[in-house]
Amino acid sequence: MSRQTSSFSAEFNEINQEIVLSGRMRPRSVQEIASVINMVRRSLAESGSTAYVNVKRLTHMNMTAFRCLAEVLKSACEQKPQRMIVVVTSSVIAWSAPLFQTLASTQPNLSVEIYDSAFYPGQTFVEDESFIPILRTQTKMTWRHEREILPRHGLRDGLTIADICCGIGDFATLIKRQFNPTRLVALDHSKKSLEYARRVAAEFGLNSIEYTYGDASQMLLADNQFDFVTCRHSLQIFDRPDVLLRELYRICKPGGRVYITNEKNSHCLGEPHSETIRWTYEQVAKLFSHFDMDVEMGPKSRRLLNDAGFDAIKVESFMVTNLDGDPQDFADVIEAWETVYAGQMAVRRGDTPDFIRRFRQGFKDHVLAALHPKGYAGWPIWAASGRKPY
CATH class of the missing domain: 3.40.50.150 (Vaccinia Virus protein VP39)
Incomplete structure (x- = not known):
């Protein structure tokens, strides 16, 4: 399952239970990303005990996109409180981790994993x-x-x-x-x-x-x-x-x-x-x-x-x-x-x-x-x- 525009893409890997968002997500309206948000919502509903939302390659994101995504994540957390949702970010994208960590602080079954913090053991x-x-x-x-x-x-x-x-x-x-x-x-x-x-x-x-x-x-x-x-x-x-x-x-x-x-x-x-x-x-x-x-x-x-x-x-x-x-x-x-x-x-x-x-x-x-x-x-x-x- 995937969705793509000229500036960003979204896909769901059923094997890894991972939603991957990448590119520049800067919609002027909610309608502009409605298909992507619906895909994220359906993918989370289909996922098992742990779902991953990978935003390591999401280089830009405006508040319209973040509010839509945050609403879907919060709703998914509340619908299945026993299921964990892990947002995977990178320290290279400076805004990403703090933004999603703020969201995670409001949901006990939502967490943020900074991918590259564990990738460089030396x-x-x-x-x-x-x-x-x-x-x-x-x-x-x-x-x-x-x-x-x-x-x-x-x-x-x-x-x-x-x-x-x-x-x-x-x-x-x-x-x-x-x-x-x-x-x-x-x-x-x-x-x-x-x-x-x-x-x-x-x-x-x-x-x-x-x-x-x-x-x-x-x-x-x-x-x-x-x-x-x-x-x-x-x-x-x-x-x-x-x-x-x-x-x-x-x-x-x-x-x-x-x-x-x-x-x-x-x-x-x-x-x-x-x-x-x-x-x-x-x-x-x-x-x-x-x-x-x-x-x-x-x-x-x-x-x-x-x-x-x-x-x-x-x-x-x-x-x-x-x-x-x-x-x-x-x-x-x-x-x-x-x-x-x-x-x-x-x-x-x-x-x-x-x-x-x-x-x-x-x-x-x-x-x-x-x-x-x-x-x-x-x-x-x-x-x-x-x-x-x-």
Whole structure:
């Protein structure tokens, strides 16, 4: 069951018991949306013990539309008080959650679920401003490799590019300076990171980068828009990477490419003290898995891209090491990992002091390996890309 106008659409998925509203719902009169409201009313009447009203892609809504929808929701709540109705919103649409939460406060069997608040399990661990310099250092270390790798995956001058999950925007600025895209959109779900990104871009005079706040799993970007789409070190911290890949596929033009990078943390290595280092990074992988993240994703890239519908898939790996520039840079990154992984994540998981002490020792030995005059420290990364079929 569905209804569509030039500006918005509504449909009911009987399997999921979900009504999906999307687009711009700005009627001038009640009659203009009468068919949609009737469809919502009938769908709620047919639903079982829990019904969902999905407004994640409803970008605009005037009060005429909201009053009509609110009346239908309240009536449905009163008719079946034992049935729950869940309104699913997104924090990206700033007006949405507060408006529906106000409505939900008047109905005990109506609730609001902010979809993306649970979708990014790693968000809180990397939003601390003290982590920003480390993110910049990581990009500096990987860029030495990626600036040579990216052209092999189809990046060249003059393309339209989207950098999804752009973080603090440092990769976008490097892309802008070296590959001179005709358009560059950089999207992230962290307002703090985007504020920092805009400041840095302004300092370098790169004002044409379009930094955009958004939910990568439900982007408010048009279909088939970009020649080249990047998403680095991000699929591994989503609990549903397949959902994000579908969005990357959607916004990519037919014939364009999507480029991703991911890690395999258990393969981080170092000499001397290789055994303690190996044990710690094996525990890192298990720790991330506890929080529904997968930092072992790197070698899975080919399968993920294939399952998402891409063809002409290219995969390569590289090792960031203490020999890539200043060894102190690598040591600083490892110390930041220790702070977040052992100081925050392991504590939140409830690990014992003895475990955390041993866990920390592997990071300290990795730092020693990075700084030792005869030492070696490595961090493996997989770079992969796929073409969207014509």
